[in-house]
Amino acid sequence: MTDSVTGLLIPVPDEDGAPFWEYAARGELRVQACAGCGEPRFPPRPCCPRCQSFDSEWRRMTGRGRIWSYVLPHPPLLPGYAALAPYNTIVVELAEAPAIRLVGNLVTSADAPINSVDPAKLRIGAAVKVAFHDTGEGLTVPRWLLERP
Known part of the structure; x- marks a missing residue:
């Protein structure tokens, strides 16, 4: 949706x-x-x-983990993403459950745009913590913040 x-x-x-x-x-x-x-x-x-x-x-969960993988999609697949490119999509390995990997975006704050982190700051293994974003559509999604920006 x-x-x-x-x-x-x-x-x-x-x-x-x-x-x-x-x-x-x-x-x-x-x-x-x-x-x-x-x-x-x-x-x-x-x-x-x-x-x-x-x-x-x-x-x-503690909401802490590490970036296991990431991608910077090019070109955007949906029109709503065109103005945000380049943006990131990361896979986070949870600290207390390494077999669990969640997909989301690395952002500067819970309500920041998905392109708010400079792509040069993305690193496999970087420590992250969860933040929650209210989409305004009746759903709250997990996003990720660098532990040390």
């Missing part, structure tokens, strides 16, 4: 992932984990891929 004003992509929560977005709206980063074997998993799903249990819980 795209934002009605900016034309930027907005995630569409599904039944399994709805709690992720509810916690994000409260400023909490949580990931689903198996209540049977304890294995964290993302994206959320009904069954644990490790032990096949259908019991799950939502664990609060």
Whole structure:
């Protein structure tokens, strides 16, 4: 789905992932984990891929991690992104759950534009922390800030 004003992509929560977005709206980063074997998993799903249990819980994360990968898309694929190029999309490996990797944007503040960080500052392994951005479309999304800008 795209934002009605900016034309930027907005995630569409599904039944399994709805709690992720509810916690994000409260400023909490949580990931689903198996209540049977304890294995964290993302994206959320009904069954644990490790032990096949259908019991799950939502664990609060510190919101700290490292840039595992990134891309500077060229050319922009959607018109809403054209004025923002170059912008970044990063993959963050969570500190306490390294197998969990979340996709987002590296920004200078939670409400800054997605092109607010100089692309020269992007580094694999850079320490980041989560910040939450209200999209204005009834959804709050995690974004990422450099630990040491």
